[in-house]
Amino acid sequence: MAGRWQWLHRLGSPRWFYATTTRWLPWLAGAMALLLAVGTVWALLYLPPDYQQGDTSRILVVHVAVAGASLSFFPLMAVAGTVTLVWRIKLADMVAKNAAPLGAWFSFLTLATGSIWGSVSWGTWWEWTDSRLVSMLFQFFLLLGVISLRAALDNSATAARACALLSIVGCINVVVIKYSVQWWNTLHQPPSPISMQVGSPNGPEFWVATAIMAVAVYLFLALSLILATRNEILERESKAQWVRELALGAT
Numbered sequence: 001m002a003g004r005w006q007w008l009h010r011l012g013s014p015r016w017f018y019a020t021t022t023r024w025l026p027w028l029a030g031a032m033a034l035l036l037a038v039g040t041v042w043a044l045l046y047l048p049p050d051y052q053q054g055d056t057s058r059i060l061v062v063h064v065a066v067a068g069a070s071l072s073f074f075p076l077m078a079v080a081g082t083v084t085l086v087w088r089i090k091l092a093d094m095v096a097k098n099a100a101p102l103g104a105w106f107s108f109l110t111l112a113t114g115s116i117w118g119s120v121s122w123g124t125w126w127e128w129t130d131s132r133l134v135s136m137l138f139q140f141f142l143l144l145g146v147i148s149l150r151a152a153l154d155n156s157a158t159a160a161r162a163c164a165l166l167s168i169v170g171c172i173n174v175v176v177i178k179y180s181v182q183w184w185n186t187l188h189q190p191p192s193p194i195s196m197q198v199g200s201p202n203g204p205e206f207w208v209a210t211a212i213m214a215v216a217v218y219l220f221l222a223l224s225l226i227l228a229t230r231n232e233i234l235e236r237e238s239k240a241q242w243v244r245e246l247a248l249g250a251t
Contacts, residue, residue, distance in 0.1 A: 014237055021226050060210070063114055064210050071178065076095070078167045081164025100143050100163070101147055111133075131181075132188045135176045
């Protein structure tokens, strides 16, 4: 039991996180670049046009991957916020702080790619009666609200607690986004079944390309969040001896 708590304590150490992720970064960046290149080339050159949507279906490879990743931010922030509230681990608050703007960008890209696809498939860029569109837009504004709330509060501890509570509430909207197409009649179609039959709608060509792109997007998410958190660590721990030694070593 003592070893487990020691491991958890080390996991929450900014210095340990910075040193460990230094070794991870090249592998994450390499895997992300490789999968992103493969997924992009597959979607643009080898994915056959959909029998109804034509080449517009290629946008869905990116849209589905980015949309799925965008739903992970509020749960991630809620977990990090809970750790901050209960155990006062400052690294968790650093992760939560930097996840919010990154989540806002992912939500924006989800709305943008969805609107581009909808302008062709639905004949409209936006539809206020579609519950998934509106709930995703609400997530975007919620994330902007988290960012604004943290910036508006001078006391860092108070800001961390307030943003943690708002992140926990934001998880409710994630559930709404996920099940909106099943609860209400919207323009968004229900989840498409995964089919591995060649030539079928949304067959293996589409799902393999989407899976590759999804992994690439999640790797990009992890890489971006790690880099942002590392910068936050250097800023908050600027007076620590190990940061000073790191700066001297860099020069």
